[in-house]
Amino acid sequence: MEATTVGLILSALSALCAITSLVLVIIGWRILFGDTKRIATRNETFELIKDFSLQVENLKNEGIQLWLSNDAREIIYQNAKISSEIKSLRKTIEKLSATRRIALTSNDLIEIRRALTLNYKLDPTEAEIDRALNKIFSVSSELKWKAYSSFEKQHTPTH
Amino acid sequence: MGIPTEQLIMHTLKISELSKTPFGRKIPDGKNSGERFRKEFLVPSLNNHKKVIVDLNDVIEGYEYGSSFLHEAFGGLVQHDGFRPDDLKKKMKIEYDHEDIVSEIWEYIENPKKYN
Numbered sequence: 001m002e003a004t005t006v007g008l009i010l011s012a013l014s015a016l017c018a019i020t021s022l023v024l025v026i027i028g029w030r031i032l033f034g035d036t037k038r039i040a041t042r043n044e045t046f047e048l049i050k051d052f053s054l055q056v057e058n059l060k061n062e063g064i065q066l067w068l069s070n071d072a073r074e075i076i077y078q079n080a081k082i083s084s085e086i087k088s089l090r091k092t093i094e095k096l097s098a099t100r101r102i103a104l105t106s107n108d109l110i111e112i113r114r115a116l117t118l119n120y121k122l123d124p125t126e127a128e129i130d131r132a133l134n135k136i137f138s139v140s141s142e143l144k145w146k147a148y149s150s151f152e153k154q155h156t157p158t159h
Numbered sequence: 160m161g162i163p164t165e166q167l168i169m170h171t172l173k174i175s176e177l178s179k180t181p182f183g184r185k186i187p188d189g190k191n192s193g194e195r196f197r198k199e200f201l202v203p204s205l206n207n208h209k210k211v212i213v214d215l216n217d218v219i220e221g222y223e224y225g226s227s228f229l230h231e232a233f234g235g236l237v238q239h240d241g242f243r244p245d246d247l248k249k250k251m252k253i254e255y256d257h258e259d260i261v262s263e264i265w266e267y268i269e270n271p272k273k274y275n
Contacts, residue, residue, distance in 0.1 A: 027183065057201065074183075075195040079182070082223075083221070083222060083225075084221060084223075084225040086223045087221055087223055090259075105258075105259075106257055106258055106259040107258065107259045107262055108259075109259045110259050110262060110263045110266075113225070113226050113259075113263070114226045114263070114274070116226075117226045117227055117253075117274070118225075118226035118229075118230060118274060119184075119225055119226075119227060120183070120225075120227060121188070
């Protein structure tokens with residue numbers, strides 16, 4: 001084999017190696033970038049889920065205070081706070097559903113609103129308070145659990 | 160000159176005719192209660208018109224409806240005033256920006272006793 005042919009083959013191999021390395025670098029970078037982006041999105045979504053849970057917790061506490069209160073002015077105040085918290089929760093649900101694929105809809109507000117405000121009256125009996133508080137605790141836990149479950153399903157951890 | 164026929168057929172009832180901050184279940188709970196809305200506004204509208212659109216949007220900024228108001232105002236139509244859910248579905252349309260409130264209202268109409 002002539003020296004020129006050998007030289008050409010070696011040059012071609014060297015070019016192929018260079019191209020292969022470049023392709024591998026690009027593929028590796030893309031995988032790394034994709035994973036980083038996914039982890040960042042997952043972390044951000046988890047923070048939003050934590051905020052959501054905090055909002056539900058606050059709403060639960062406002063509801064408990066409403067049912068334990070027997071002062072007319074405080075009841076007006078508690079109702080206004082609950083109203084504002086529900087509005088804020090509605091916005092969070094819309095955001096989580098639209099941008100983070102979390103399986104929540106505004107219909108998820110029905111149960112918690114009902115637990116907090118349905119059949120509330122001034123001076124409820126002990127039995128009515130007991131029933132209401134149990135409902136508030138269970139509905140708020142279910143709502144938080146629903147959000148976490150959907151998060152786990154939609155944003156699986158990287159292995 | 161009489162009332163135009165379309166007004167007799169179709170009527171839009173705005174919640175603000177009661178209040179921009181409706182609240183409470185029974186009349187003793189306050190003048191903006193669900194019971195008053197039902198008795199003084201909703202029932203007469205339904206009895207006098209073929210079709211009624213209930214517009215719940217005209218409330219103050221940031222207002223959220225409470226469940227007792229909704230149950231008494233709408234569930235009460237079936238529970239106390241003898242309306243049937245199927246007839247109400249044909250006769251009444253609820254307009255509100257938040258779908259959850261509309262769904263909740265229809266749950267009370269379908270099965271008011273469940274939520275007493």
